[in-house]
Amino acid sequence: MRTVILTLLTALGVAILGGFAFIYSGVYDVGATRPHWPLTYWAMETVRMHSVKAHAAGIVPPPWIAEETKVVEGTAHFAAHCASCHGAPGVPPGDIADGLYPRPADLKNSAARYTPGELFWILKNGIKMSGMPSWSDHGDYELWVTVAFLEKLPGMTEQAYGKLVIESMGRGGRHNSGDPDEMPGSMPGMDHGSMPGMVMPGTAMPAMTVPEKSNVHKH
Numbered sequence: 703m704r705t706v707i708l709t710l711l712t713a714l715g716v717a718i719l720g721g722f723a724f725i726y727s728g729v730y731d732v733g734a735t736r737p738h739w740p741l742t743y744w745a746m747e748t749v750r751m752h753s754v755k756a757h758a759a760g761i762v763p764p765p766w767i768a769e770e771t772k773v774v775e776g777t778a779h780f781a782a783h784c785a786s787c788h789g790a791p792g793v794p795p796g797d798i799a800d801g802l803y804p805r806p807a808d809l810k811n812s813a814a815r816y817t818p819g820e821l822f823w824i825l826k827n828g829i830k831m832s833g834m835p836s837w838s839d840h841g842d843y844e845l846w847v848t849v850a851f852l853e854k855l856p857g858m859t860e861q862a863y864g865k866l867v868i869e870s871m872g873r874g875g876r877h878n879s880g881d882p883d884e885m886p887g888s889m890p891g892m893d894h895g896s897m898p899g900m901v902m903p904g905t906a907m908p909a910m911t912v913p914e915k916s917n918v919h920k921h
């Protein structure tokens with residue numbers, strides 16, 4: 703019995719030392735140009751999926767989530783802040799998406815993968831070590847209308863998206879984070895309808911706005 707315990711302890715010690723040697727040796731390539739090993743990829747995906755599901759448990763969407771007006775509001779938010787990385791129907795992702803690893807996913811299947819509560823959690827918290835930012839400073843209301851949009855995204859045609867974008871611009875394309883400090887007084891009536899991120903589908907022009915977290919004017 704003693705020998706068994708000693709052997710196990712030695713094996714554990716060697717494994718720990720090996721782990722440290724690996725970390726400090728620099729052999730691991732952190733470059734975004736080198737894809738993960740299939741095992742690393744699987745581990746990260748599985749951790750992410752289970753983490754989101756566990757942390758979002760119990761988050762209930764507001765009753766208006768399927769209302770058309772909310773979807774229109776969500777479109778404005780999505781076009782201004784998300785399409786640059788994730789693209790939209792008829793709108794290819796912008797330059798920044800090409801260099802990111804992992805590549806920002808096409809979100810047309812996200813609503814099938816995640817519940818509205820889980821999507822809300824992802825938007826609010828972001829995803830560590832992936833390039834997906836947390837949008838918690840945008841306020842819950844704005845995140846929920848974006849989820850309302852994501853729920854309608856599966857199967858959305860280029861034409862339907864274009865119509866939503868135009869509708870949201872008709873309303874000024876403005877969205878409010880619900881945070882009075884969010885709209886700096888120096889930018890009265892800041893309007894997403896005129897922002898370059900608001901790219902019309904079919905124009906082949908990638909969304910150009912990349913949200914700058916350090917920028918005072920997040921909108």
Ligand code: HEC
Binds near residue numbers: 780784787809913
């Ligand atoms: C700077 C680029 C960037 C921006 C801007 C961005 N994302 Fe992401 N997002 C990512 C990356 C990278 C991932 C992780 C990619 C992967 O592994 O699927 C991700 C993941 C996600 C996921 C999870 C996808 C999945 O299948 O697990 C959702 C949902 C999502 N983003 C929604 C949004 C929404 C909505 C917005 C706008 C409010 C947004 N993202 C803005 C880069 C971005």
